[in-house]
Amino acid sequence: MNLRRDVFQAIADPTRRAILVLLATQTLTAGAIAANFGTARPTVSKHLQILTECELLAKEQMGREIHYRLNPKKMREIADFIEPFRKMWDERFNKLEDIMKASRKAEDDLGPY
């Protein structure tokens, strides 16, 4: 067992992604979640365990039932992790655009060849 799970490992699996989609709008018990999948109940339990370990899901006691709910804060981490990389390229490309516009303007100022 790999104990050092991270959110990216968690979302690498299609069933786990489907579980996250299912829980986007509602909280459900493990049984209700399993009913949505053709896989065996223990398999779904395993997925729920992984998602809970990496804090994408939280368990909530509701009366005698345990419901799973999405942890939006952790979900944000997934959306955020690519953002610094995107920003880096965005800055570079903005600069490229500025430089080329400036160089063209300089050429235009010299008049036609």
Added chain:
Amino acid sequence: MEKKTKIDAEDGKQDLLITREFDLPLELLFRAHAEAEILQQWMGTKVLKLENKKHGGYEFETSDPAGNVVFRANGTIHDFAPNERITRTFEMENTGFPVQLEFLEFSSLSDEKSKLTMHIVYRSAEDRDNMLKLPFKQGINMAHDRLQKIAGELR
């Protein structure tokens, strides 16, 4: 600022797609990738070598203000078709990251607009994610400072 640069990184895959539309004619967008003097201004790294041809190579190097080399990268150019595409490898030196394969495609959207698509293939999905998790923030701030300086000088 508006998010002009888009990145598609599908979960569990070992590649990613960077797309950007430029307010520039195709020729100028391509020149910015083909001429070392221009490339080094917007990439924020010194270009030691840039051989724009099949089997050509390139080398980038960045030093801190004290002159210490803080970043070195190199690659081989596999395909170089002006105003169309550049296919190349990219490897950061002394980082433990394996070489990656980059497909750059340039297209014209109109007389004044063009588009760049960068398809980057990593050795594994894990390598891709580790690369994305590198602390880029510092580099971005440095790049932003340089942007203001260069743009100011050109005016």
